Amino acid sequence: MFEQAWQVGTFAKIPVKIHWTFILILVYVASNAFSQGAGYEAIFIEICFVLAMFFCVVLHEFGHALTAQRYGIRTEDIILLPIGGVARLRNMPEKPIQELIIAVMGPMVNIIIAIVVFISLLSLYGTPFFSMENFQNLDFSNWRGFLPLLMISNIMLVVFNMIPAFPMDGGRVLRALLAMGFGRLKATRIASIVGQIICVILIIVGLYYEAYTLAIIGVFIFLNATQEYKSVALDSVLKNKTIQDCYRKDFHSFTDYTTVKDAYDFIMHQTNRHFMVINLYGQYCGTVSAKAIKETYKLNPETRISEIYQPKILSLNSSTSIAHALYALRGQTNLILVTEADSVVGVLDQESIQQLIDMEN
Numbered sequence: 001m002f003e004q005a006w007q008v009g010t011f012a013k014i015p016v017k018i019h020w021t022f023i024l025i026l027v028y029v030a031s032n033a034f035s036q037g038a039g040y041e042a043i044f045i046e047i048c049f050v051l052a053m054f055f056c057v058v059l060h061e062f063g064h065a066l067t068a069q070r071y072g073i074r075t076e077d078i079i080l081l082p083i084g085g086v087a088r089l090r091n092m093p094e095k096p097i098q099e100l101i102i103a104v105m106g107p108m109v110n111i112i113i114a115i116v117v118f119i120s121l122l123s124l125y126g127t128p129f130f131s132m133e134n135f136q137n138l139d140f141s142n143w144r145g146f147l148p149l150l151m152i153s154n155i156m157l158v159v160f161n162m163i164p165a166f167p168m169d170g171g172r173v174l175r176a177l178l179a180m181g182f183g184r185l186k187a188t189r190i191a192s193i194v195g196q197i198i199c200v201i202l203i204i205v206g207l208y209y210e211a212y213t214l215a216i217i218g219v220f221i222f223l224n225a226t227q228e229y230k231s232v233a234l235d236s237v238l239k240n241k242t243i244q245d246c247y248r249k250d251f252h253s254f255t256d257y258t259t260v261k262d263a264y265d266f267i268m269h270q271t272n273r274h275f276m277v278i279n280l281y282g283q284y285c286g287t288v289s290a291k292a293i294k295e296t297y298k299l300n301p302e303t304r305i306s307e308i309y310q311p312k313i314l315s316l317n318s319s320t321s322i323a324h325a326l327y328a329l330r331g332q333t334n335l336i337l338v339t340e341a342d343s344v345v346g347v348l349d350q351e352s353i354q355q356l357i358d359m360e361n
């Protein structure tokens with residue numbers, strides 16, 4: 001999603017990028033205005049308005065990024081998507097108060113913009129300008145509507161961003177406040193649940209009033225709320241944990257001359273998905289997956305394990321960190337041989353780590 005973005009500039013060493021789909025918004029706005037019979041000037045004003053709003057979104061993201069920078073957290077880049085902006089921070093602060101301030105400083109920028117516009121309008125036109133009927137008739141047919149609508153949109157941006165659900169800023173504020181009392185993991189869990197309830201309300205209200213954008217936003221936030229919790233849960237569980245905490249002591253190894261049929265009969269009663277393979281000399285020589293056994297069984301049950309196994313062994317000491325083991329399990333092998341003082345004590349796969357995560361939660 002973030003790959004096809006054009007870099008438009010760099011400020012405070014942070015690259016600002018625009019995703020190509022952003023163009024679609026401008027095309028949509030223009031064609032929509034045109035089909036409603038708007039003149040060229042009105043279309044031009046509306047396009048300028050969209051660009052001005054996205055500039056406000058960029059400033060909002062810089063509110064987050066520059067605050068994060070003060071806490072020594074670098075920002076990879078700021079990307080403009082049709083749904084809004086994203087400041088991709090390298091990492092999140094551990095201290096709740098820092099997360100709170102970083103989250104608040106985005107919407108704060110929009111509040112400041114709204115106040116500045118309000119003061120300018122007040123000094124330009126005086127108090128009578130801020131009447132209800134004047135505001136109800138604002139549109140893009142002339143420049144007079146531009147600034148008041150910019151002010152209103154910035155206020156709406158603040159309200160929208162403060163919805164207390166991930167990945168909205170309000171979700172982070174809520175999590176940070178909860179983290180001061182419950183710790184980060186539990187705070188994230190509560191914040192996720194609150195976020196999901198709000199999403200369900202948004203979806204129901206959106207469908208009921210046929211405001212489908214609202215419903216889609218609800219679905220989008222819902223999926224993200226769950227994702228955020230998973231990643232925080234993973235971090236906090238894996239921190240300070242070693243292979244010692246979750247490896248499997250009892251595990252089965254197939255000899256490499258076992259037939260796939262025999263292996264298949266065995267794994268039917270097993271929940272494990274990866275097995276060690278030993279050669280004629282009783283040495284560990286590789287791993288085989290239940291998936292490979294099942295697939296080969298359908299083709300030729302007489303095949304030997306020696307023809308289908310992965311001839312690679314990765315052994316790690318039980319004192320190795322889970323984070324390191326997980327890295328190896330994602331790229332190098334499906335099953336790690338666990339050793340202690342040069343003798344094999346068990347195995348480790350992604351499921352073992354998953355069990356640890358489930359247990360801790």
Ligand SMILES: [Zn+2]
Pocket residue numbers: 060061064106107161169
């Ligand atoms: Zn924000």
